[in-house]
Amino acid sequence: MDGEFAGAHSCPMETAERFESLVRAEFAPKSVYLNTASNGLLPARTVAALQQAALVRAEGRPLTALHADVEEARASFARLAGVPADRVAAGASVAAHTGVVAASLPAGAEVLTAEDDFTSVLNPFHVRGDLKVRTVPLERIAESVRPGTALVAVSAAQSADGRVADLPALREAARDHGARTYVDFSQAAGWLPMEADAYDFTAAVGFKWLMGPHGAAFLVVPEDFGGLTPILAGWVAGENPWDSCYGPVAELAHSARRFDLTHALFTYAGLRHSLALIEELGVDAVHAHDLALADRFRAGLARLGHAPVPAPGSAIVSVPGLGVRQPGLSAAGIEVSNRAGNLRAAFHLYNTAADVDRLLDVLSG
Template sequence: MEQFADLWDPVPGWLNTASYGLPPRPAWEALQSVLADWRVGATSWEPWDESTSRSRAAFARLIGADVADVFVGSTVSGAVAPIAAALPDGARVLTDDVEFTSNVFPWKTHEDRGVEVIGVPTAELLDAIRPGVDVVAVSVVQSSTGTVLDVAKVVAASKEIGALVVLDASQAMGWLPLTVDGVDALIVHTYKWLMSPRGATLGYLSPRLQERCRPAAAGWYSGVGGGRSYYGTEMELYADARRFDQSPSWFCFVGAAPALELVEQIGVETINRHNVALANEFREGLGLPPSDSAIVSTTLAGAEEAFAAAGIRAAVRDGKLRASFHLYTTRADVHQALAALKPLT
């Protein structure tokens, strides 16, 4: 990891990647360059949009998907919406009872036609995948607790009953190795562990799910032929997942492309070892057992105030202190955080 350390310039004490990631230098510099061009009108937008294609391709490689099955958007909830709209009346959606609401509310807006959203505790999720469940919609890593989903077991149990598997990987992708084997949809916002500007979302849709969904948000960008889709009443959409594209926020993808490519270059397995080792060193210092997560969530009275006094930036979620560890986190950050909390333990 040492050869990549100079790609970031964090102020010591940033333990909050689960809220947003810090841009690596290639992403930051690419963004500054296009912002400078935008300010003076130095170029048209087409060169900026090449970053959307690069982001799409890097995402596909990272999850082992065909690039034709990848779409782009701006939010997780917006990406889930067409899947939820494709559910039949009376469908049942199973999720975690602490699931981040971007993967809850799009389903719940269909309750007026009998769609039922069922939340169960994390430890009970696998056993709750039973006949009668139509969709399992859950995060690969829980935002509030850091709990890592056993994706293989969830996929296997869902296949047995014919349920769709829709995963929010926003708190996982970038540090946890992932594939889309057996998954129907995997959606990620890139501004956390993929260290991109907020506004670049990427998603995978299995071919069978693409057939079930209507591209209700179709616009010029999801139309074949570039400028031919700008005007008029004739519509020809892409035949693959690109028909679900939303017109991308250019500058967000300009920052996303080099960040995703850097994650590829370093290797997710390498990042995983680094992040989990630091998280477990922090856990050990608090007297907690080791875990497989880059997120540490714990209840410790006075921790938020102690961190603030020491200049440690973390988060409080669901009443618990949440610290998260990524590429630019160092052992010195861990020791600084533990020193701040020592009077409380």
């Protein structure tokens, strides 16, 4: 990875050098990878853990350590989310978690959502068929909460263009009208500080900004479970899982683990190490680094005469009309996304100022 790490000037020299040293020890991408909004890169420590997990299975060793990895990952995510680990459920997808939330609502309940939000945070409410799903532009979602709104469901950062929801305003509006809140942090957890305790329910996948393998997602619930029913519960949701393998689960877990789905053990074996890296670096440092790169790209786009979708404070930059450049950029060794005709570039901890300049250079040509 060539180039000075953006954001380093905002930290004491020793802290910046430690950040850069940790990142360089974990990542050596073969391309200019600016596509974390699709998939994060795996740290070297995570790759090594996945290899070791595969050997456990290949050699017929007990899976005890892999089950322990699930709990380590749960605890690490809980620290990042700012909640106790017993409020975190370990699952497989945000869509499944949304389904549990959707199933808890009474027929006729109004769910307020943002236009063109990611499907996983929307579709389970629609397929119920007996809910009133109301959709408004993201910038109007807080002001659109009204008496009778049962739940507001929104992504913290929009997948398509990186716009960041005004979560404090949403939280206040929901509180004023007695509505519950469900926030998907999939495009934010890992670079945007989380305050999961400020909302009724929050969720996030592990394979984007948290840089884990596919197959893991977390759900944060209130201490009293917020009226959710563990409709997807299997044996892992039992208070004593190994005593819950046959017949109905006699005693559900006393914690959010009652909402767990059967664990993808390899995934969690790797994910715990990716989460540990984020904890070592610190979300505040990652946030500053990522935003410095995104702002550098926005400034460069202005010089080229391009105007991105307004998304202040976001690590995701989406440029209308440039999505058609994605194949050519990929051929030039630069990985970005084409989303609805927009070029989407996502900047994370393993990216550098040189990556930004390389993208701008190719776009200018």
